Amino acid sequence: xxxxxxxxxxxxxxxxxLRLSCAASGFTFTNYAMTWVRQAPGKGLEWVSTITGSAGxxxxxxxxxxxFTMSRDSSTNKVYLLMNSLRGADTALYFCARARxxxxxxxxxxxxxxRVTVSS
Amino acid sequence: DIQMTQSPSTLSASVGDRVTITCRASQxxxxxxxxYQQKPGKAPNLLIxxxxxxxxxxxxxxxxxxxxxxxxxxxxxxxxDDFATYYCLQYHSYWTFGQGTKVEIK
Numbered sequence: 239x240x241x242x243x244x245x246x247x248x249x250x251x252x253x254x255x256l257r258l259s260c261a262a263s264g265f266t267f268t269n270y271a272m273t274w275v276r277q278a279p280g281k282g283l284e285w286v287s288t289i290t291g292s293a294g295x296x297x298x299x300x301x302x303x304x305x306f307t308m309s310r311d312s313s314t315n316k317v318y319l320l321m322n323s324l325r326g327a328d329t330a331l332y333f334c335a336r337a338r339x340x341x342x343x344x345x346x347x348x349x350x351x352x353r354v355t356v357s358s
Numbered sequence: 359d360i361q362m363t364q365s366p367s368t369l370s371a372s373v374g375d376r377v378t379i380t381c382r383a384s385q386x387x388x389x390x391x392x393x394y395q396q397k398p399g400k401a402p403n404l405l406i407x408x409x410x411x412x413x414x415x416x417x418x419x420x421x422x423x424x425x426x427x428x429x430x431x432x433x434x435x436x437x438x439d440d441f442a443t444y445y446c447l448q449y450h451s452y453w454t455f456g457q458g459t460k461v462e463i464k
Binding site: 273275282283284285288297299300333335341342343344345346348349350351 | 394400402403413453
């Protein structure tokens with residue numbers, strides 16, 4: 239069974255940093271790209287970042303480029319999202335999802351999310 | 359950047375109704391479009407990929423169609439479990455979600 243478990247969310251002040259983690263199990267981790275998607279309170283879904291499975295190439299939404307860094311560790315089957323210079327607009331539920339290269343990096347399985355609140 | 363315009367934003371329907379949701383892309387995305395269902399407090403669930411392919415385990419009352427810039431999700435006979443919010447996603451060039459359509463009880 240595919241499992242994706244996010245952690246690391248919490249309350250942080252504007253300008254602060256936070257690192258989210260996503261622990262993956264139930265599939266061959268290196269065969270899949272991984273993606274972060276967020277959802278602000280009462281709002282829709284927004285793609286944030288993707289990292290490929292093999293080369294580890296990363297892609298970012300314009301809204302987070304230069305502030306967020308996504309990485310992966312194949313020895314622990316985890317992906318990370320390091321978030322710097324956080325703003326109120328970054329307040330959201332952050333979902334981790336796996337994405338198949340054979341499906342053009344479409345997200346199929348998702349975790350339940352970790353909540354980030356940016357506020358003073 | 360590709361923009362996705364989803365309509366309607368809210369849809370009121372009854373059990374047994376046929377429901378159609380539309381998604382338009384700001385430029386051609388070929389058939390690289392997916393549909394997700396999301397219930398409150400839960401992660402999205404993939405329903406349709408490549409515009410018209412049904413994800414494994416998804417009921418056959420869900421179907422998708424379209425190509426290029428215009429796409430539709432159809433629920434042939436709305437069931438109580440289908441009241442939720444639906445999102446389209448283009449994955450032709452990076453990833454962009456539509457704004458969502460909330461299907462509520464009439």
